[in-house]
Amino acid sequence: MSTPEVMWPKKTREYQSHHFDSTIWNDFNFRDDDIVISTYAKSGTTWMQQIVSQILFDGQEGLPTADMSPWLDMRVPPKEMKLQDVEKQTHRRFFKTHLPVDAIVFSPKAKYLYIGRDGRDVAWSFYNHHTNASELYYQAVNDTPGRVGPPFERPKGDVVEYFRTWLEKNGHPYWPFWENVKTWWEIRTLPNVLFVHYTNLKNDMPGEMRKIAAFLDVPINEDKWPAIVEHCTFDYMKKNATATVPLNGALWVGGAETFIHKGTNGRWTNMLSEEDCRRYEQRAVEELGEDCARWLATGQYEAS
Numbered sequence: 001m002s003t004p005e006v007m008w009p010k011k012t013r014e015y016q017s018h019h020f021d022s023t024i025w026n027d028f029n030f031r032d033d034d035i036v037i038s039t040y041a042k043s044g045t046t047w048m049q050q051i052v053s054q055i056l057f058d059g060q061e062g063l064p065t066a067d068m069s070p071w072l073d074m075r076v077p078p079k080e081m082k083l084q085d086v087e088k089q090t091h092r093r094f095f096k097t098h099l100p101v102d103a104i105v106f107s108p109k110a111k112y113l114y115i116g117r118d119g120r121d122v123a124w125s126f127y128n129h130h131t132n133a134s135e136l137y138y139q140a141v142n143d144t145p146g147r148v149g150p151p152f153e154r155p156k157g158d159v160v161e162y163f164r165t166w167l168e169k170n171g172h173p174y175w176p177f178w179e180n181v182k183t184w185w186e187i188r189t190l191p192n193v194l195f196v197h198y199t200n201l202k203n204d205m206p207g208e209m210r211k212i213a214a215f216l217d218v219p220i221n222e223d224k225w226p227a228i229v230e231h232c233t234f235d236y237m238k239k240n241a242t243a244t245v246p247l248n249g250a251l252w253v254g255g256a257e258t259f260i261h262k263g264t265n266g267r268w269t270n271m272l273s274e275e276d277c278r279r280y281e282q283r284a285v286e287e288l289g290e291d292c293a294r295w296l297a298t299g300q301y302e303a304s
């Protein structure tokens with residue numbers, strides 16, 4: 001019997017906005033050992049970049065991880081600059097993307113790490129990210145030539161109001177939430193895709209990190225393992241935030257430490273009403289189906 005052919009995802013559209021320029025993927029030269037870290041956003045992207053850098057570089061301190069691991073589809077700086085920079089990299093490359101699968105070019109050889117987090121935690125994290133965005137942030141996304149569509153708006157209201165708008169308007173004013181989770185979920189069983197959940201990383205970071213290293217085919221240097229793990233903890237990352245946060249934190253009031261904010265889930269628990277939660281959970285099942293909605297909320301594949 002012949003092995004069934006793998007159906008590799010195909011790019012079917014461009015996504016361009018105040019933040020995105022998906023066309024970079026059309027001109028990007030993959031290397032076979034590239035690593036792509038993907039999340040909707042505020043789901044542990046920076047954490048995963050730190051984990052990957054620590055695994056690849058044996059726990060080395062002071063690495064400029066944010067510079068080494070650019071957000072490829074962010075439209076600032078322009079793609080010509082970014083493409084030149086990544087072409088020059090000689091280490092194993094690891095990038096981040098916040099696009100849905102159908103807006104990227106997918107390589108059958110690269111490795112993809114997708115990280116999920118409950119949408120309520122994402123919105124809580126976004127509220128901090130957005131309310132502390134500096135003037136420079138708005139200038140970068142709104143005034144850099146090439147913006148497609150309306151400007152990026154400032155946040156309105158308190159965190160609960162913010163969450164309600166984000167849910168009602170599906171990720172507004174950033175980008176749609178559900179299609180990101182859904183399109184990645186649909187390819188979760190491909191041999192070069194690994195799904196990781198923020199909650200599982202919180203509950204057993206060393207265990208999840210070993211799975212990630214095995215997936216990336218990187219043998220663990222056991223002598224360095226305690227340091228590798230230590231450098232991925234919240235406390236270490238908060239203390240050493242500058243190197244890991246985009247542009248060293250220059251885009252946020254309070255700098256990089258504002259970005260590595262609380263590192264906890266469920267801050268919404270006593271703030272959202274039962275009706276808010278019911279509405280969110282119902283929408284999650286409608287958009288994602290039961291299995292994916294359960295995974296997104298808990299990190300578990302099977303009902304317990």
Ligand code: A3P
Binds near residue numbers: 044125235237
């Ligand atoms: P909070 O805002 O809830 O604290 P992203 O990198 O995708 O933008 O995600 C940012 C979120 O990941 C922030 O969440 C940040 O605090 C959290 N984070 C970063 N490093 C972490 C770590 N080592 N442990 C736990 N959470 C971490």
